[in-house]
Amino acid sequence: MIRLQGVKRNYGVHEVLKGVDWAVPPRARVGLVGPNGAGKTTLLRLIAGAEEPDGGTVDIARGTSLGYLPQEGARLAEGTVLEALLQPFSEILAMEKEIERLHHEMATATGGRQESLTRRSGDLQHRFEAAGGFELEARAKAILGGLGFGPEDHARPLREFSGGYRMRAALGALLLRRPDYLLLDEPTNHLDLEAVAWLEDFLSDVPSALVVVSHDRTFLNRTVTSIAEMHDGTLTVWAGNYDRYRAEKEKTRALAIKKAASEAHRVAEVERFIERFRYKATKARQVQSRLKMLEKMERTEVMAGEQTWRFSFPPVPRSAQRVALLSAVRKSFGDRQVLKGLDLEIWRGDRIALVGPNGCGKSTLLQVVAGRLPAESGVVELGDKVALHYFAQHVLETLTPGRTVLEEMQAWAPAKAPGQLRSLLGIFQFSGDDVFKRVEVLSGGEKNRLALARLTLDPGNFLLLDEPTNHLDLPTREALEDALAGFAGTLLFVSHDRYFINKVATRVAAFDDGRLLLYEGGYDDYRAAARGSAPVEPVGGGGAARRPRSSPGGEGATARVPVAAPTPPSPGPGAQRGPAVWPSGREQRRADAEARNRRNRELRSFRERITVLESEILPLETRLKELETVMSSAETYKEPGMARKLGEERKSVEVELAHLYDAWDEATSELQRAEAQLFR
Ligand SMILES: Nc1ncnc2c1ncn2[C@@H]1O[C@H](COP(=O)(O)OP(=O)(O)OP(=O)(O)O)[C@@H](O)[C@H]1O
Numbered sequence: 001m002i003r004l005q006g007v008k009r010n011y012g013v014h015e016v017l018k019g020v021d022w023a024v025p026p027r028a029r030v031g032l033v034g035p036n037g038a039g040k041t042t043l044l045r046l047i048a049g050a051e052e053p054d055g056g057t058v059d060i061a062r063g064t065s066l067g068y069l070p071q072e073g074a075r076l077a078e079g080t081v082l083e084a085l086l087q088p089f090s091e092i093l094a095m096e097k098e099i100e101r102l103h104h105e106m107a108t109a110t111g112g113r114q115e116s117l118t119r120r121s122g123d124l125q126h127r128f129e130a131a132g133g134f135e136l137e138a139r140a141k142a143i144l145g146g147l148g149f150g151p152e153d154h155a156r157p158l159r160e161f162s163g164g165y166r167m168r169a170a171l172g173a174l175l176l177r178r179p180d181y182l183l184l185d186e187p188t189n190h191l192d193l194e195a196v197a198w199l200e201d202f203l204s205d206v207p208s209a210l211v212v213v214s215h216d217r218t219f220l221n222r223t224v225t226s227i228a229e230m231h232d233g234t235l236t237v238w239a240g241n242y243d244r245y246r247a248e249k250e251k252t253r254a255l256a257i258k259k260a261a262s263e264a265h266r267v268a269e270v271e272r273f274i275e276r277f278r279y280k281a282t283k284a285r286q287v288q289s290r291l292k293m294l295e296k297m298e299r300t301e302v303m304a305g306e307q308t309w310r311f312s313f314p315p316v317p318r319s320a321q322r323v324a325l326l327s328a329v330r331k332s333f334g335d336r337q338v339l340k341g342l343d344l345e346i347w348r349g350d351r352i353a354l355v356g357p358n359g360c361g362k363s364t365l366l367q368v369v370a371g372r373l374p375a376e377s378g379v380v381e382l383g384d385k386v387a388l389h390y391f392a393q394h395v396l397e398t399l400t401p402g403r404t405v406l407e408e409m410q411a412w413a414p415a416k417a418p419g420q421l422r423s424l425l426g427i428f429q430f431s432g433d434d435v436f437k438r439v440e441v442l443s444g445g446e447k448n449r450l451a452l453a454r455l456t457l458d459p460g461n462f463l464l465l466d467e468p469t470n471h472l473d474l475p476t477r478e479a480l481e482d483a484l485a486g487f488a489g490t491l492l493f494v495s496h497d498r499y500f501i502n503k504v505a506t507r508v509a510a511f512d513d514g515r516l517l518l519y520e521g522g523y524d525d526y527r528a529a530a531r532g533s534a535p536v537e538p539v540g541g542g543g544a545a546r547r548p549r550s551s552p553g554g555e556g557a558t559a560r561v562p563v564a565a566p567t568p569p570s571p572g573p574g575a576q577r578g579p580a581v582w583p584s585g586r587e588q589r590r591a592d593a594e595a596r597n598r599r600n601r602e603l604r605s606f607r608e609r610i611t612v613l614e615s616e617i618l619p620l621e622t623r624l625k626e627l628e629t630v631m632s633s634a635e636t637y638k639e640p641g642m643a644r645k646l647g648e649e650r651k652s653v654e655v656e657l658a659h660l661y662d663a664w665d666e667a668t669s670e671l672q673r674a675e676a677q678l679f680r
């Protein structure tokens with residue numbers, strides 16, 4: 001069990017966490033969500049011990065192992081990819097070496113010496129097997145495969161890989177290690193669609209508890225069973241996956257709005273009475289009592305709805321009709337050919353999404369078009385009056401540490417007055433003192449937002465975007481979708497966000513062994529066409545890739561998935577009348593008040609019960625860890641009867657814990673039910 005109580009964290013005057021209470025049981029699968037800058041990363045860092053709280057406590061049963069994947073810049077051991085994964089298992093690797101050495105020695109030893117060597121080697125083999133030594137390397141390779149590393153990559157040094165791939169290796173190392181808790185901060189940012197699908201499957205089988213930060217709705221729906229939402233410095237836990245959380249939250253909000261409205265109505269009534277009779281001596285008593293009533297009246301707070309905001313790109317000068325021509329472009333890294341004679345023509349107004357599996361060359365192609373990487377052969381031509389702007393995949397690497405947000409903008413637009421830049425930054429939600437934050441302390445999403453602000457300073461008329469939605473929360477993604485819809489230039493982009501591609505792309509260019517196949521429409525159209533036997537015009541044979549003439553979607557195949565019309569909420573069985581209608585009798589009011597008090601008492605007792613259970617669980621978990629450590633040491637087996645005694649104790653601790661976990665689950669769901677009822 002991980003338990004946080006009243007956890008606070010400030011950066012200067014900025015209170016990021018204002019008292020977070022949170023218990024994460026060992027079997028939990030939690031999605032940690034909230035807008036950019038809400039404090040999700042801060043919270044994970046506090047649990048992982050990378051930061052200390054300014055108030056409150058973080059309790060973790062002693063011996064509990066944590067595996068933390070930071071949002072950016074994970075550190076890994078030097079060496080090859082495979083070594084990076086196996087490095088935490090130095091003990092197992094040492095055992096393997098020792099077994100080899102013993103076997104070697106046994107070959108020449110005789111008599112008593114040989115006997116003792118055989119015994120030692122047998123014992124060691126036993127421990128090696130128990131520790132999973134045999135499957136370790138096979139498991140490591142399977143994980144690397146799922147994360148997009150080919151067999152030829154295993155022995156390559158890690159530092160040869162891009163930042164994104166190093167993050168994948170770091171994730172792989174955690175998955176192999178199987179700690180008690182996996183704390184993953186936006187793991188899908190570094191993955192493409194196939195690797196995300198693999199990770200979803202993999203996570204559904206791991207025994208570890210899971211706390212994962214993500215802005216990817218589909219991923220959350222597939223991996224978690226509860227949602228912890230950071231909002232305004234505090235945390236609320238909701239049962240169910242992401243969709244269920246959205247629905248419940250909407251329902252709760254709608255009820256709170258209704259409740260607040262009727263409260264306001266009542267307050268207004270009382271105030272009217274007071275106003276009317278304030279100076280009437282005969283009514284003085286009633287006025288006094290109503291003033292008291294006013295003080296005591298409940299005021300329901302309504303959670304703010306999803307924030308929406310907008311930005312737009314400035315008008316851009318027109319480019320030539322043909323924006324870019326690529327013909328027979330080749331590019332290799334070492335002996336690996338990435339682009340194998342690739343052709344592509346891009347026309348003014350095109351919005352092309354590049355898709356394809358891991359490492360197929362999407363980023364390489366963008367960099368070749370941007371002139372940041374030279375092609376080995378072939379033609380890369382930009383049209384007349386084309387001004388391009390390249391938005392890199394790892395935004396962090398394009399910002400300059402040490403600069404403030406405002407200085408970063410000034411460096412890009414020295415001619416612009418600071419006031420102008422500040423109001424532009426305001427649109428991108430850097431208000432007040434935020435513009436004096438140094439770029440290295442910004443959250444992932446904030447960095448990306450700054451890069452977007454910078455992009456609007458001078459977008460050129462040909463935008464090359466490499467995963468522009470990484471780290472962005474939903475409202476910001478939507479703002480970017482809208483801004484791109486109003487962008488008058490040409491767009492070539494890489495994205496793994498299916499929803500984003502559907503909204504933005506007019507064509508999809510899919511990698512197919514170093515070349516491209518082009519499809520009309522968005523992601524869904526591309527999937528439908530790729531699955532069916534759509535006559536897709538293959539690339540090559542001299543001409544540049546052109547659009548397929550038709551696809552099963554019919555004319556131009558630009559049909560989109562229909563959006564379901566919102567259905568009006570229907571009162572379910574037993575639904576009560578809206579609280580706007582007030583019971584008239586005094587009796588009724590008293591009964592209501594009593595019922596409310598009773599429920600409040602109930603809530604309090606559930607909360608107390610949960611606290612008691614947690615305080616029983618923590619020491620038992622610590623004891624279990626201790627027992628496991630003692631039982632894995634060879635010493636234990638020397639003393640007769642010891643192993644059995646410890647084994648029995650372990651069993652009884654496990655049984656007791658299982659009961660406690662069940663009771664905890666039950667108490668928390670009852671608490672949730674009771675809380676939900678209070679809103680009815
Ligand atoms: N060392 C620091 N100094 C000042 N402010 C900081 C520091 N570290 C973080 N912050 C601020 O604290 C807030 C919370 O940051 P955090 O990284 O936890 O957000 P997050 O919820 O993970 O956001 P995202 O979704 O963008 O990753 C942000 O506004 C960030 O700028």
Ligand SMILES: [Mg+2]
Pocket residue numbers: 040041042071185443444445
């Ligand atoms: Mg973060």
